[in-house]
Structure formats: structure tokens, C-alpha cells
Amino acid sequence: EPEVTQTPSHQVTQMGQEVILRCVPISNHLYFYWYRQILGQKVEFLVSFYNNEISEKSEIFDDQFSVERPDGSNFTLKIRSTKLEDSAMYFCASSALVGNGYTFGSGTRLTVV
Amino acid sequence: AQSVTQLGSHVSVSEGALVLLRCNYSSSVPPYLFWYVQYPNQGLQLLLKYTTGATLVKGINGFEAEFKKSETSFHLTKPSAHMSDAAEYFCAVSENFGNEKLTFGTGTRLTIIP
Numbered sequence: 001e002p003e004v005t006q007t008p009s010h011q012v013t014q015m016g017q018e019v020i021l022r023c024v025p026i027s028n029h030l031y032f033y034w035y036r037q038i039l040g041q042k043v044e045f046l047v048s049f050y051n052n053e054i055s056e057k058s059e060i061f062d063d064q065f066s067v068e069r070p071d072g073s074n075f076t077l078k079i080r081s082t083k084l085e086d087s088a089m090y091f092c093a094s095s096a097l098v099g100n101g102y103t104f105g106s107g108t109r110l111t112v113v
Numbered sequence: 114a115q116s117v118t119q120l121g122s123h124v125s126v127s128e129g130a131l132v133l134l135r136c137n138y139s140s141s142v143p144p145y146l147f148w149y150v151q152y153p154n155q156g157l158q159l160l161l162k163y164t165t166g167a168t169l170v171k172g173i174n175g176f177e178a179e180f181k182k183s184e185t186s187f188h189l190t191k192p193s194a195h196m197s198d199a200a201e202y203f204c205a206v207s208e209n210f211g212n213e214k215l216t217f218g219t220g221t222r223l224t225i226i227p
Binding site: 058 | 145147149155156157158159162203205213214215216217218219220
């Protein structure tokens, strides 16, 4: 069964550093998403991406965040200057067309120290 | 704006007993509804979804859910719990098409008592 692949599975970074979280969506999917889950809290929407541009973003997704699909297969989330409160599990997801629901990756646990 | 309420952050059932996890939603348009399961240290796996049509939907691992528009509910059930069902369960809603953003509930941790 096709999978969404995320790397790394765990990343530790110092406050103020830039991080890039990487995702390889399912190859024929057209819609891409990032979500995050702070420990013990619910899963929150960050951003959706379609046709090489952001289609929607949440208020969490401020100027410190950016997304890119650099080569037609990878989908990345960049946090420019990490804060302690960015520590969370970050999930990438992709979907095909109408009504299919998402396929989520297994997540990247980001720890900011 | 859409929202999801999951009643009961923790539910414990005995092995072999009925599992009932509650989900109520709020949506300004006909919703698409989902249940996801998260096993420890893993990602989110789709259990089942409701888009249109039959209101009783069956998913993986013997789970099913019924969409009740009049009650704005989408409760998840399984007739007989198994030890392997222990996990966190999330109900989610999206407005139209299923490709819009998902709004998740706070999750219900299911514990199975041997």
C-alpha cells in the first residue's frame, strides 16, 4: 500500500535554529498538508498546498513557517527560527481527489531545546 | 466554522465488550467525517470515513460508525473489543470534498482491560 514518508523521525534542534522537515507524499496525490500535534493536545492544521501554492493556512502558520515542493516529489516544511513552543509531532499528509480522505505520514517529532 | 467534540478523553472497556466512542460535530455545510486511530509512537491511520450515501460506514479492524444528521453525531463502535484496539482515536470533520482542512477532536484514549 502506498505510504507517505517523513524524515527524520526525530529531530532535536536549538532554539533559534532553522529546521526543515521532509515528506514524500504518495506519487499520484495532488493535495498536500502539514499538521502538528503538541504533546497531549489535539492534531492541528497548519497548511494545505495545491498546484504549487498554499491554498489555506492557519493562524499558527506565521512568517516563521514556509512550505515548498522543490522537485515534484518532496514536500518540505521549514521553520526559520525555532521556538520552544514549536516542539511537537509534525505530520505530513496527502490526498488524491474528492472524498478520499488523507494519508498521513508517521510524523517527525521535533524537540526544540 | 467547523468543530468536533469527543466526549470522554479516556474510555476503558473489557476485552470482548462493546466499544463506543462518541463524536459530535458542528459544520455549516454537509460534512465529511472521519475517524483516525493513532497507536503509540505512530502516525494517524484512517479507520473509516463518511462522505455521502449510506449513513452506516464500515471501516478496518471491525469498526463502524453511523452518521446521524439530526443528532450531529458520528459515533464509533465495535461489537467486541480486542487488546490490539488500545490506541488513541480521533474524530475529524472537513467541509465539502474531503480535501479541505481537517478539524480534529481532542481524541479518546481507549484502554482494553484483559
